[in-house]
Amino acid sequence: MIEExxxxxxxxxxxxxxxxxxxxGATTVISNAKGFLGYSVSRSIETPERYLLRIQWASLEDxxxxxxxxxLFKQWRAIVxxxxxxxxxxxxxxxxxxxxx
Amino acid sequence: MIEExxxxxxxxxxxxxxxxxxxxGATTVISNAKGFLGYSVSRSIETPERYLLRIQWASLEDxxxxxxxxxLFKQWRAIVxxxxxxxxxxxxxxxxxxxxx
Numbered sequence: 448m449i450e451e452x453x454x455x456x457x458x459x460x461x462x463x464x465x466x467x468x469x470x471x472g473a474t475t476v477i478s479n480a481k482g483f484l485g486y487s488v489s490r491s492i493e494t495p496e497r498y499l500l501r502i503q504w505a506s507l508e509d510x511x512x513x514x515x516x517x518x519l520f521k522q523w524r525a526i527v528x529x530x531x532x533x534x535x536x537x538x539x540x541x542x543x544x545x546x547x548x
Numbered sequence: 549m550i551e552e553x554x555x556x557x558x559x560x561x562x563x564x565x566x567x568x569x570x571x572x573g574a575t576t577v578i579s580n581a582k583g584f585l586g587y588s589v590s591r592s593i594e595t596p597e598r599y600l601l602r603i604q605w606a607s608l609e610d611x612x613x614x615x616x617x618x619x620l621f622k623q624w625r626a627i628v629x630x631x632x633x634x635x636x637x638x639x640x641x642x643x644x645x646x647x648x649x
Contacts, residue, residue: 450590452600470645489551489641492608499553499641507593540590540600544571 448484449507453500454536462495465530469500472526476519477502482509496532507539549585552611554601555637563596566631570601573627577620578603583610597633608640 457465466488473486482505491497504510514520558566567589574587583606592598605611615621 449593452590466644473645474647485647486645487643488645489553489643492550492640492642494639497639498644538595538598539593541593542588542590543567543599544574544587544589546575546586 448542449504449510450540450542451500451502451504451510452538452540453502455498455500455531456533457496457498457530458532459496461530462490465498465527466490468526468530469498472523473500473502476523476526477514480509480514480517480519482506482513500535510539549643550605550608550611551641551643552601552603552605553639553641554603556599556601556632557634558597558599558631559633560597562631563591566599566628567591569627569631570599573624574601574603577624577627578615581610581615581618581620583607583614601636611640 469488473488477483477486484503484505486500486502489499489501491499502510504514570589574589578584578587585604585606587601587603590600590602592600603611605615
């Protein structure tokens with residue numbers, strides 16, 4: 448399992464509409480992709496136009512090839528793309544330490 | 549509950565030592581702070597010197613005041629600070645969407 452972390456900047460004042468859009472896009476589009484395991488969305492307290500979208504995938508290629516090269520990617524971007532003020536900054540992460548809590 | 553997200557850059561080749569240090573610092577120092585709820589550490593696949601350290605706190609002030617102004621902060625920085633090649637980029641986040649999976 449790997450985690451995609453997308454650092455997103457959206458138009459000021461559009462938080463409520465963006466949060467509804469990303470929920471719709473994640474639950475009706477991305478969730479249909481092979482290897483999709485789950486997601487979460489967090490809003491920055493210091494920078495209210497900044498969000499972190501995290502998506503858990505079974506493998507790196509499930510995101511970079513399977514999803515990005517599928518029609519689902521265009522559907523997703525059509526829903527959330529209009530809110531972005533900059534291209535999303537995306538990297539993928541491996542959890543190296545997460546003690547049981 | 550809020551989440552501190554620290555975006556960390558460390559010296560090349562020091563991954564193994566850093567991961568041991570951050571585990572030690574989190575479990576023996578930060579875990580003693582009031583309001584500490586848990587943490588995780590992830591390493592970037594594209595940028596192996598980049599880590600995201602996430603710490604869950606009961607409140608924003610538990611981190612920004614309670615922890616940062618306590619002796620624990622200096623103890624923590626003594627353990628992990630030597631690995632950093634840049635000041636950590638830290639913001640705090642509120643989860644706005646995390647469906648049950």
